[in-house]
Amino acid sequence: MKVINLDTIPNSLQSEFLKSIFADALAIETYDAYLAGLGWSLSKSSAGFTLTCHGYSDRLPDLALKLLKELTSPSFLEERHFETAKDKTIRGLSSFFESRRADSLAIYYRNLLLNYKGNGVEENLEIARAITLRDIEKHHAMIWADNDLSLEVLYTGNVSEKQARSFFSDATDVIDSTRALVTQKEAVEDNIADSWASGPLERRLPAGEDIELHFESKNPKEENGAVVVTYQSQHEGFKGKSLSSKETLERSACVRLISKIIREPCFNELRTKQQLGYIVSSFYDMSYSTNETPLTTSIDSLTVYVLSRKVEPKDVAARIDDFLLNFRSKLEDMPSKEIQDYAESLAKELTKPIRKLGTEASNQFGKIRRYAPETLYADNDSSLEDILLIMLRWWLQHCTS
Known part of the structure; x- marks a missing residue:
């Protein structure tokens, strides 16, 4: 039997437990708010916890502050909610490899390679089985006692600056009072700064460093093979006028445009003509690599993936390479008018107004x-x-x- 020391591992899964327990504990209590058209969610990322509240009501700030107070209090950490979260987490992790489609597993391994801070499914499963409610209570106290904890608030919509500042002040008071209370009651350990491990969100591979991952699916019902190929640009992506040069903008725009131009020919060649599989997709992707200091590198990528039952993955990968090499000559011979049409279509997509306020707020934040x-x-x-x-x-x- 392997002994898991929860004091020596990253705390991402414990934070995931906190999120799940909180959602289960507050579901009934906030049902009336849901009927009134108010919604909320708690998410977790490398940046920390994000509490999102939305709806069209002047009571929305009250709901947000109530949820923040509930989150900072350990009262929601009850055994019944913990057992529900633990059972759900273990079942999800246990069946992960046996229930996922081949392309989902390929993307999982690709992300595990590039997002090199964090645990894999197998390690998280061992951790989940070993976690106790006391571990989660301890983790909760460590988070709120952290002197380096920062609060970020984006308050958007039909709201004045005075209201936004007032809400931020109230939220700050909740955090400060919680920190003072926790540090008085709990014997907080010296390594409290590690309660949330920030760091690189994605690894950018050095030029010429091609990495291939090969694996067999553990899903007994899966008859398909999958290939996911990601081509990272070796030039830093565009971050904004004040942070990036005009040349950087042009290079990022080129990667976006090539990804758009290639989409239909890729499908027609690999799916329609060669009939490699019933799913063939290519798309532009953007990720971020963040150093220990908040200095962010934007990474532009082109991703092609194919789900195939008839052709071996290694042969699919070779055909993707062949397609891209052949497409290069077609791109060189493509009339400038056709390229301009693609560019205008892409510009129209990028400048299309965002219809949902929540989506806009998430993008801006x-x-x-x-x-x-x-x-x-x-x-x-x-x-x-x-x-x-x-x-x-x-x-x-x-x-x-």
Whole structure:
């Protein structure tokens, strides 16, 4: 029997438990708010917890503050909610490899390679089986006692600046009072800064460093093979006018445009003509690599994936390579008018108004989190080391937008 020491492993899964327990505990209590048209969710990422509240009511700030108070209090950490979360997590992890389609597993392994901070399914399963309610209570206390904990608030919609600032002040008071209370009641360990491990979100591979992963599916019912190929641009992606050059914008735009141009020919060649499989897809993707300081590198990628029952994965990969090599000559001979038509179509897609306020808020908040420190200090005359220190201090302080 392998002994899992929860004090020496990353705390991502424990935070996932917290999220699941909180959702289960507050489901009934917030049902009336749901009937009134108010919704909420709690999510977890490398940036921390994100509590999202939405709806058209002047009571929305009250709901958000109530949920924040509930989240900072350990009262929702009851045995029945913990057992529900543990059972759900273990069942999901146990059946992960045996129930997923081949392309889903291929994308999982691709992400495990590139997102190199975090655990795989097997390790998370062992951790989940070993976790106790006391471990989660301890993790909860560590989070709220962390002196470097920062609060970020994006309050958007039909709201005044005064209302936004008032809400941020109330939310800050909740965090500060919780921190004071927890540090008094709990014997917090010295390594409390590790209660949330920030760091690289995705690895950008060095030029020429091709990596191939091969595996057999554990799903006994899966008759398909899958190939997922990701081509990362070796040039830094565009982050914004104040952070990137015009040349960077042009290179990112080229990757986007090539991804659009290639989409239909890729499907026609590999799916229609060669009939490799019933799913053939190619798309542009963008990810971010973040250093220990909040300095973010944008990564542009082209991804092609094929789900096939008839052709071996290694042969599918070879045909994808052949298609891309042959497409290069077609791209070189493509009339400028046709390329311009693709560019205009892409521009229309990118400038299409966002219809949902929640989607717009999520997009804007993501940009604020990634680029705010760099934007604020991009014109600073200090040395690089000074700027990085300033950015780090800024990130650790409370901020609102």
